[in-house]
Amino acid sequence: MFMDSVRHSALTVLGIDFHLSDWDPSSQVDGDFVYSGPDVEMNDFINRLPPIELAYFLSETYFSICNPLVGILHKPSHMREIRNMYTNPNYELKYPWLIQYHMVWALSRVMFQIEYVPESLKSAFRAINHRDLYTQVQPHFTKLLANTDLPCVQAASMMFTYLRGTVRPASYWHIGRSVTSMAYEIGLHRKSDKQSFSLLELELRKRNWWIIVAWDTIIAQQMGRPLSVRVADYDQEQPDGFEDEYLEDTSLPPFKNEQPTYAAACFFFRLTVVSNKIMERLYSVKKPDRTSYVNVVDEIERELDEYQDLVPQNLKFNMDARVENRILLCQQGLIRLSCLELKILVRHPSLFSNVTSPLFSAASLSICTEASRQLIHTQGLMLRYNVLDMSWNSASLCLLATMTILYSIWEKGDNLASNQDPALETEIRMSMDIMEKIGERWGVAQRFREMVSVLSSATLRRTQRKRPTKQTAETSVHSALRYSPRESFSYHPPVPSQQFCPWLPDQQPPTVHMLPSVSNSWYGWDTFVGEIGAAGIDSSVLHVPPAHYNQTLPVQDHNPNFQLPTNHNYYEH
Template structure:
């Protein structure tokens, strides 16, 4: 083309027509106003539309495009046509599966979960003629399509996933219909099904249809145990909805629904640990048998996978209950079955449907199972079973049980006890991240390229940064305050003890490794252990009750950390801060109160006693602590710490605020110098521990408990490109 042709008006108009293309949709502002958008796409640049220019708005195309459904008139016509066809088929006796009623498909909310990360925004296409990408077949669509391919008597099939073999079958059927020039068949039907292979066989049906028969305690005992459960377990393990559960019991649902009955028996078994009624015990047995006769009636593995919310609730409760029995390893079995039931129900592939009552119960069950998974795996040293990135689930609603009947809305300005669930879920997420990064096998670390000291420092620093961010996000009514009372005191204590437990979990692998992380990790672990036991000391003296594993496990680990530090200091010939023995005494107190009803607590107690029985501790044998169920008037205020260790010098409560992070004693926070290959004794040798008799003030010692600025800056410099 000549230069004259290039600059001619006709050529310019032709080029403009080729370059200028309308976006495939209106801008976000015009879409919101539902007005025509005149924005243009010229030379790869989006030009603002007249409306955005006039009002000074940002002309963007980031909001996702909602797909419009069919017109209501068309839907009605299709329904009438389907009804007519079904009627004809029934009259001709051609299709037996059409005798089942049509099922409506649930709608999906568009709001993403805050636990799923930042959603991807839509980007403007570079080609105006290119249509938006077609969505893949979703999980629910696949389930609906194969809804009829189920075995009679077993229930609808829920095992179809887009990656399953049936997903490939769906693709093959689509190709067949395209070849035949017909629309896809919804749902898939087989016109020749042999009953032998599609109906439950008689000898199997006899087993699957067997209904258990449960024996329930008297009504007055059920009522008292329910009160104990919702007072002692529910605040820090919010699995059930109190009003609906109690109402169902009052209406006798457990007498007709055996699955709800099994859940009720598990609730009664847990509550029995807090009851002094002799009817909860097995005749002639000790208090360790509390509630066992209730839950022993329930079959561990169900013979029929017809999952309801009561099934998942039962396995959550059994996981918590079995962790306190003589075979605590069985809690992994219940946890695994609960996870299988959750997957079978397909709850992890579809987001919650608004704020429906049952959906929120399933949501609560998921997060309860999630927290239990982290607790059990961290304590037993097993890899986590639930990975949050594989699930589409909303965080727990911060709405108390009493407001569920009024549209599930929390009144403005009213602190919610359900905020505890959100905090524990986030803390459990950090715990799972730490277990996967720091405790995975060397083979996995090598395959993922996560090796070397630099990577370890970056990983620990990022986890510490996440812990600090979590601490700052705790709502005011759950921040630690020893003067707090009621449910919020209980929740705050458990939340902060769990926080320090996660902190110990992050740094514990390095206190005995030849690593530059060893020195600061030892200081952080000992400080976190003291803080956890300090809170546990206030909690047990305030409530005097059996603790759940969410408190028992951190207390035991914290005591071991302090004893490890104690023996390392003795071996290095250093002075001993005898206050640590007082903190260990708190652990013994908590375990002693729980051992009469929780079998594992007795074992943990004797493990610590064995460590303390050494001559270097210079102490008398541990006496039996008073039971939480004895007459409190027979106990004098000084005997709760029932062993002859030095008195526990506790730090002032105000210095345990959330802004402090991990509280580290000044004796262990001198200027840190470390090198690779240092043992615990060498680490401790670089620390000067003051003689307790010359310490001027415990308060001043605790107030100055911070790490060196240089070390703290290293921990706070968390990278953002770790994963």
């Protein structure tokens, strides 16, 4: 039995580590057991590389948009490898780098709109298909398992990140188990000895471990699967979030003055600790008993609130703020959605069977409903600026919030306040459009929309039957604005400027707003009141909506006389 094909295999007996791969009879072995080194296939890949200008552009795009949220790769090292690959005729391409290149370009191709691509690169950009890039490296995934080291884990994590938005969740879960096993195999879950690794290696080990834990927790939350990683199984430290340049040259500042590059990723990693506790203590098979359930919820909720207070000021989400940087808006929105999701999960009505206090149950339902409404409005604003994540994860969040709101209506029944109907109408419409937009990517737009439409209509019909039969403003509203699958307010995606790319930080923004061509036909309060008036209903019976919902985009043709209502503070941040 040849042991040279076993990497990082070890036995631990009475505290002593026996590394089986230390015995290396490679000089006596015919054949390549570890799949290392260049071959004909690698050389063919190098001959089919995209133009170097496009390779640089796609890599810069990835490190501007995606890597600040995951922190998997080290930018200076990656850019050096690309330069060597294009300029060094004797460059030997390894499988981990091959996969990393493909996944960086594939993620950039998915996220970046062709309108922002420089004119000289558009034809080459169109020729790249992100699915083809993934298909080319998919057969090499098993080779990563045979050569487990940090670059292999990075490559597998890149595939994991790409698949998050392109495959069914079940397949994503199976691949996630393999990536988690690779991380365990090289000891990413343990606190690293600072004497054994450089500062760069230490930081990358921390980042890659925590993004794997974050993805695993998200899968468990959305699919009801058991966690692959539990709090008791690791003691790895949180990453420091140092700038990539500082990791190689400590004479440089460790953080940028205004906005550290990896501030959002570091917050997500901290939030993963709370998320992990929620799954282990509230959603596992063994749940807390009724006497301790409320105390457990209060403890987790306090910890969640403490983490929310640690959000940097520049990453705090504000519905009414002027949007000038869509990368920053994306980071703010994702942080906000994550916090709201955990707030819903901690207090979710599905856990009420463990509660004996009616007051606690009522308060939890109210908190869940409010968090669900904020979640839908947050996703609506992100969709409005074309920065909403279009993965199955976003669809599950929207569905979670919508079902929670409908459940609260079902529970309230006759006690549903009349002034909640217009806001509810708007939120259901937003949810339908969000689900439809996400469904477009999967080819099931109408089915996603009908999923919300049918359930909403059935719930509202049930609550109306329980009310008095006399004609009221609320029932007239539902009669005038039925939840038809075709009813919608329209989203108009931004028409970008050809001279300005808002994603890349090294370009200066123009003097006007970056979205000058966005239409003002966003479904707002005035449109809603107009439809009510057309139905012959007195609009004075309706309450004033959230201030942000009456706001139009700050475009060039914005009406200077427009006044926002100030008597309704719906959100408090």
